[in-house]
Amino acid sequence: MANGCPDSMKNVLNLFFEPQGVAVVGSLREGYFGGYVVIKTMLNAGFTGKIYPVNPSYQEIHGLKVFPSIQQIPDRIDLALIMINRRTVPTVMRECVAKEIKAVIVVADGFAERDEEGAELQKEIVKIGREAGIRILGPNTAGVVNSANGFIPDPYEPGYKKVKPGAVAICAQTGMINPQAFPYADLHYGVSKICDYGNKCDVDECDLLEYLEGDSATKVITMYLEGIQDGQRFLNISKRVTPKKPVLILKSGRTKEGAKVSASHTGALAGDDQIFSAACKQSGILRIETFRQFFELPKIFSLQPLPKGNRLGIVTFTGGVGVLAIDEGTQYGLTVAKLSPEIGNRLDNIFPGLGKTVVDIGPPMAVNNYMTIYSEILQTVMLDQNIDCLFNVIWTSPFEAFVDEYLKLYSSLQRDDQKTIATWVYGPSLPLIRKLSNGLEDLGFPVFSDLETAIQALGMAYQYSTWKKGEK
Amino acid sequence: MMGKLSIYDQVKKEGRFILTEFESKKILKQAGIPVVETKLAKSQQEAIAISQKIGFPVALKIVSPDVIHKTDSGGVRLSLQSVAEVKKAYDEILRKVKKEYPKALIHGVSIQKMLPIGTEVIIGVSKDPQFGPVIMFGLGGIFVELLKDVSFRVIPVERNDAREMIKEIKGFPLLEGYRGKSPSDISSLVNLILKLSRFIEGNPQIKELELNPILAYPKRVVAVDARIILEEDQEKTKS
Structure with a gap:
């Protein structure tokens, strides 16, 4: 969202982490991935909200009633988790519009990161979302974690039940941070929120920084970035957040590949990496360089x-x-x-x-x-x-x-x-x-x-x- | 304000995006940025009269939108000490440039006062695809060209950013007065960076800008050469 974030939007972002009613749209076949796993993981973690599995072929799963479609859920739904074939995603998005759902996590992949068709599908779901005022996380995401209420809609089996509550918020454009990929439990690693924002077709690093700025459970934010959507907005938000909470950023693309042909010294020397470093200095962002630092350095701020x-x-x-x-x-x-x-x-x-x-x-x-x-x-x-x-x-x-x-x-x-x-x-x-x-x-x-x-x-x-x- | 508008409009009308040194300096001077006094002479007589008025030694430079590399084409003559030398230089510049660029549109020859030796500094602006306009600071000559000893900040910059970006370069001790050299006027450099930042904020049609060199003295700084390049893509000119 390039045009800043009004207060109503921040409340919507809340729905991604503290939903009262969650619709899980996807395969309920027993396995290592999908709706079956998501529901099991949330139940294991003691999720305090209500879960509504959606699938026309099932009656019951993990002791929960399954609904044939979103429309047939009688209660209010705050968040829909969509994990189906990419071509069906727009249809389900329209069902979300009809149900007045305001937040959607598109776990499904095969969008802009894959091919032309995927890019078109992504544009389509963004359009549906914008018109109806729905915020979208993803697509191509392993989703979020809220350690406080047991909301761990992980599409993969983590193998452990709970993520220890702590004060570190972890955000990345990669699934490498989700509970299935990192041994949070074995390391007793304390987390407030985790968010993989995938292809960031809508919710991006700026939205997350703004949300975490106001999140009382979070004392420090660590973020992995590949690119920045809106540099000026990022700079303005960072300037506001960093005096309150330290923000650590690991950014890829540090090579000089992007050096442009330019008529002046200034243009020729202004590589992406130098500019990002300058932005960090101006806004108080702590720039880190390795994946190890990404996980370990925030602990000094969350604990000491x-x-x-x-x-x-x-x-x-x-x-x-x-x-x-x-x-x-x-x-x-x-x-x-x-x-x-x-x-x-x-x-x-x-x-x-x-x-x-x-x-x-x-x-x-x-x-x-x-x-x-x-x-x-x-x-x-x-x-x-x-x-x-x-x-x-x-x-x-x-x-x-x-x-x-x-x-x-x-x-x-x-x-x-x-x-x-x-x-x-x-x-x-x-x-x-x-x-x-x-x-x-x-x-x-x-x-x-x-x-x-x-x-x-x-x-x-x-x-x-x-x-x-x-x-x- | 009218003058400023008319330069941009004139340039646009001619289908150009690169301003001449003379046009660039005029715009920058209006923005309150210290540039060396530069006058345009359209004839040899004018060149002589202006030189006498501003005082010798002077430098003469070709003013033409079609001549990008002024020095290489023989369009620059420095340290001219007398009326005779100015007269001769004026003729030679026109002859050489016309030979090199027979079709060049020539606005005239600029005359500026030769300044004493100072510490050479470069300040430039370019646009980053993610962050928008950024400002660069460095020491002139080999420091920027060979060692790439420069620092950047995203516009708008605050006073603290300007101070830090000056201190950040490895060559900073040279500005502080290295080995008995007198120190440069760092607070004027800070002010120049801040003025340029504000100027760029108000002029999104500028794609690149470079002051190279700026001469830094103990009590003042002054830009000796300047270049402004405008956006060709109208979409990018919105702030």
Whole structure:
């Protein structure tokens, strides 16, 4: 929608995430894809709205009454989920018009992304939607997720029931973010909303940013973009959203392929990537570069307070990790925190030589009551007023008892909102690494899959906090 | 305002989309952008009179919509010190250009004052298919051509954006006064970027614009050469 988004439209976008009545139009044959799966997934997730399967060949599915057509549903329908052959989609869209449905997710594929015919069909459904005031998500989409009400109309079998409620909103022009593609449950990854907007024939990145701006469950937005429909609108909305919530964007098309033939230096040098970077700088968008950052960096914003400054404290088992962390942190404007003399002395009293800039706990590890000493060290470091953000490296050990001790220690840190903490967990056992990482994230401490990503998270949080201060 | 309209209208009437340097500067001057004083001479006598009035040394340049590469065709003469030199240069420019472009429509020869050496800066505007008009900043010469050391912002820019885009280029220390060179007037560059941003906002018919070079001095900045290219596609001229 190029002409801005009136308030009534925002309410309509609400229907995509909080529908009271949902019509599922599509195959109800048991399998790995389709209406059968969508309904099962929503029931498993405890969806609080009403589900109306639509199919002329069935009477009942998953204990729900099946209606032969949309028109024959007696109740009000907020949202229709269409997952049928592309050629039938316009017909069903017209039925939605008659039923006064205002939101439609077209899961079906084979539209503009496939061929001429698909492009024509897409134009047709957009036309039907515009004329009737129906908002369309898709086509060619794996749909949305709302963790709060169990609305997970996933056309694919996820294999797990619930997505953990959290504060990260994830949007992408790809199905790679849907619950079937990413192990949200196994990672204890907390999500507010997920939205795959597919071919974005109608609802686009701008509409989603506006919707998420007002979504109280969302604290941070992470988005994968291939192209932007309306650059000026995108810029204006971003400028409004970023002071309230950090927006992280991964954008493809970073090569210089698009360099144009031009009569001036300006035209010749203005590659798509430079311009998008400029737009990010002007609007406070945090530009990210990898799929790993896309999923991991938002956690620092959803779980931790913003850093009050750029002084980075490091607790590590090896000096090498400390040096690498400093190298990475420098790129984001972080500097190594100098421990205050008092904290330095206290650490030296716990173990000789410990009170250094990078707190290297390798040597005390050999001590018998290691876990007691470790708790004391971390709690002491946390008291240092010279540290704004803390990079903590944890070694799980091969023993489960250690993992439980670490979790106990971190729960004691929960009251401290003076420092931003990023943790990296390593050790000899993958199940123990997972157990500790999941436990820490449940406590509100983000864990990152390697040291660079952990530091990038702190760096990005620092950059966002300075940008936000400058905005005020 | 009337003058501004009439240049665009005149250009359109002639079926052109590229403005001459003289036309471009006139429009920019009206928009409050600092450009070097440039006068149009239609005869040798006029060229001499203007040169005497603005004071030597002066530069002479061919003014013709058909001559895009002024220097290559012998249409530019710099650092002319006297009436005799201007007289000779005027003849030579016309002779060479007529030989190179026999059918060229010639508006005359422009005369401008030669300015002292300053730090060369380039500021340009082009249109991005997704974001619309964007503005570019860089240092002139090899910095832009070879090293591509430039920064961009999407129009409209705010004061903070303008300041940041200047600081963003790698060559920024040169503007601050590198190795005893006097520092350039950065706040005037910021103002120039802001004025240009507003000017472009009000003139969607402009497709590309380039001020190259702009000479930056300790207390002022001034554009020495300018080029404006208009949209051919009328659809794109709506703001």
